[in-house]
Amino acid sequence: MAQLSAMDVYNLLPKANCGACGCKTCMEFATKLVNREAKPEDCPKLDDESLEKLQELLAPPVKELTIGEGDREVTVGGDEVMFRHELSFFNPPPVFVTVYDDMEEDEIAGKTEEIQEFQVERVGEVLKLDGVAVVSRTGDPEKYARAVEIAVERSEDLAVALITTDPKVMEAGLDVFDERPLLYPATEENVEDLAKLAADGDCPLGLHARDVEDLVPLVVEAQQYTDDLLLDPGTEFGPHDVVSTTDKLAEIRKAAIEEFESFGYPTLVTTFPYAFLEDDPVKAARRESYLASACVLRYADILIMDTVEPWALLPVLTQRQCVYTDPREPQEVEPGLYRIGDPDENSPVLVTTNFTLTYHCVAGDLESADIDCWLLVIDTGGLAVDVSVAGGQFTGEAVKEVIEETDIEDKVEHRVLVIPGKAAAVKGDVEDATGWDVMIGTQDSSELPEFLEKEGLLRIEE
Numbered sequence: 001m002a003q004l005s006a007m008d009v010y011n012l013l014p015k016a017n018c019g020a021c022g023c024k025t026c027m028e029f030a031t032k033l034v035n036r037e038a039k040p041e042d043c044p045k046l047d048d049e050s051l052e053k054l055q056e057l058l059a060p061p062v063k064e065l066t067i068g069e070g071d072r073e074v075t076v077g078g079d080e081v082m083f084r085h086e087l088s089f090f091n092p093p094p095v096f097v098t099v100y101d102d103m104e105e106d107e108i109a110g111k112t113e114e115i116q117e118f119q120v121e122r123v124g125e126v127l128k129l130d131g132v133a134v135v136s137r138t139g140d141p142e143k144y145a146r147a148v149e150i151a152v153e154r155s156e157d158l159a160v161a162l163i164t165t166d167p168k169v170m171e172a173g174l175d176v177f178d179e180r181p182l183l184y185p186a187t188e189e190n191v192e193d194l195a196k197l198a199a200d201g202d203c204p205l206g207l208h209a210r211d212v213e214d215l216v217p218l219v220v221e222a223q224q225y226t227d228d229l230l231l232d233p234g235t236e237f238g239p240h241d242v243v244s245t246t247d248k249l250a251e252i253r254k255a256a257i258e259e260f261e262s263f264g265y266p267t268l269v270t271t272f273p274y275a276f277l278e279d280d281p282v283k284a285a286r287r288e289s290y291l292a293s294a295c296v297l298r299y300a301d302i303l304i305m306d307t308v309e310p311w312a313l314l315p316v317l318t319q320r321q322c323v324y325t326d327p328r329e330p331q332e333v334e335p336g337l338y339r340i341g342d343p344d345e346n347s348p349v350l351v352t353t354n355f356t357l358t359y360h361c362v363a364g365d366l367e368s369a370d371i372d373c374w375l376l377v378i379d380t381g382g383l384a385v386d387v388s389v390a391g392g393q394f395t396g397e398a399v400k401e402v403i404e405e406t407d408i409e410d411k412v413e414h415r416v417l418v419i420p421g422k423a424a425a426v427k428g429d430v431e432d433a434t435g436w437d438v439m440i441g442t443q444d445s446s447e448l449p450e451f452l453e454k455e456g457l458l459r460i461e462e
């Protein structure tokens with residue numbers, strides 16, 4: 001897709017510079033639209049025709065669509081670049097986890113609750129699973145309907161995917177839950193029936209083929225009924241799973257960006273079949289974890305997994321969190337003074353930078369060891385310790401500034417600072433600028449609790 005310029009967008013705006021959209025000028029608004037920081041609907045002066053033209057012009061090559069409604073809604077797709085640094089990636093791929101209609105009812109309930117309750121905090125953000133996928137293995141519409149009923153009852157805000165090739169079974173699932181579930185898989189054999197069901201129920205439809213080119217006729221047929229499609233080019237299992245699967249996904253993304261209309265939809269990846277292909281459940285979860293993590297990088301828009309093992313899900317969710325941060329935004333926390341635990345006048349004072357990951361690692365390691373201390377966070381513009389030392393942001397003056405702004409000198413009776421091990425080079429500079437005694441801490445924040453204890457710094461009485 002040719003790079004859209006702010007001028008292309010500006011030409012379609014009213015040019016009234018009225019400020020009603022929150023921008024001082026229409027050109028500022030046009031720039032925000034190109035950067036996807038605003039939506040055309042934010043300009044109340046646009047007439048219907050111009051609004052429609054703008055929406056068309058700004059539509060990303062990978063269609064953005066929703067699965068579910070209300071609290072159960074997730075958004076997928078919407079990307080327009082191959083590489084994150086070219087703009088940003090949008091809409092982190094939701095992770096669905098499967099339950100099966102041949103499981104005992106209490107097993108379905110238990111696994112759904114695990115999916116619902118799974119959460120882990122990382123870098124100040126809670127990472128969660130997004131959906132439950134109910135798979136028919138019995139082919140029995142009644143059993144399937146009951147499985148869907150349990151999965152919906154035992155979840156609160158999970159999106160739902162209905163997985164069966166049999167249109168009758170799919171209908172039974174839709175009778176129980178019709179809040180825009182994802183219907184999958186539409187194949188050569190059933191695409192017409194499932195596309196009609198998707199159109200009638202206003203549901204997104206996942207197409208499945210064995211290879212990229214085999215998707216084209218499926219897309220053409222499904223488009224006669226619905227345009228809310230997702231593309232599964234066939235996950236490869238076995239020794240070459242990662243390379244073969246991600247190559248297919250990259251081919252689709254590239255074609256979408258080059259405006260090959262049939263591929264302008266989000267992609268769907270299933271790793272759950274590993275649960276049946278591998279005898280050893282640990283090995284199955286490990287393979288799912290590798291494959292799903294790789295597909296988060298290249299270019300899955302939704303993942304359907306079987307495992308609920310935290311060790312297998314964490315790499316996937318962590319990868320997703322990293323890749324789907326906006327590279328145009330510095331990842332930083334507010335500089336200043338942070339209380340860790342219940343510090344007092346004899347508690348140690350540690351220094352770190354305001355790079356989000358650095359701050360949360362240091363604070364998390366201290367908190368989990370029940371250390372009471374003061375954490376001085378200096379403004380390095382969101383850079384990590386080693387980078388900011390090299391770049392001249394981590395300096396004695398920067399530390400002095402945060403000491404003065406936070407009145408830490410009124411809060412503690414001692415004058416001892418612990419700086420990160422990676423900032424050892426600026427020890428003298430910090431001492432000269434602040435007049436405090438400076439101790440060099442550890443290279444890794446996980447070693448800080450032991451270091452503070454060993455050096456007798458848990459209580460500093462001078």
Ligand code: SF4
Pocket residue numbers: 013014015016017018019020021022023024025026029042043044045046
């Ligand atoms: S509301 Fe519309 S007309 Fe007014 S400044 Fe914004 S873009 Fe221009």
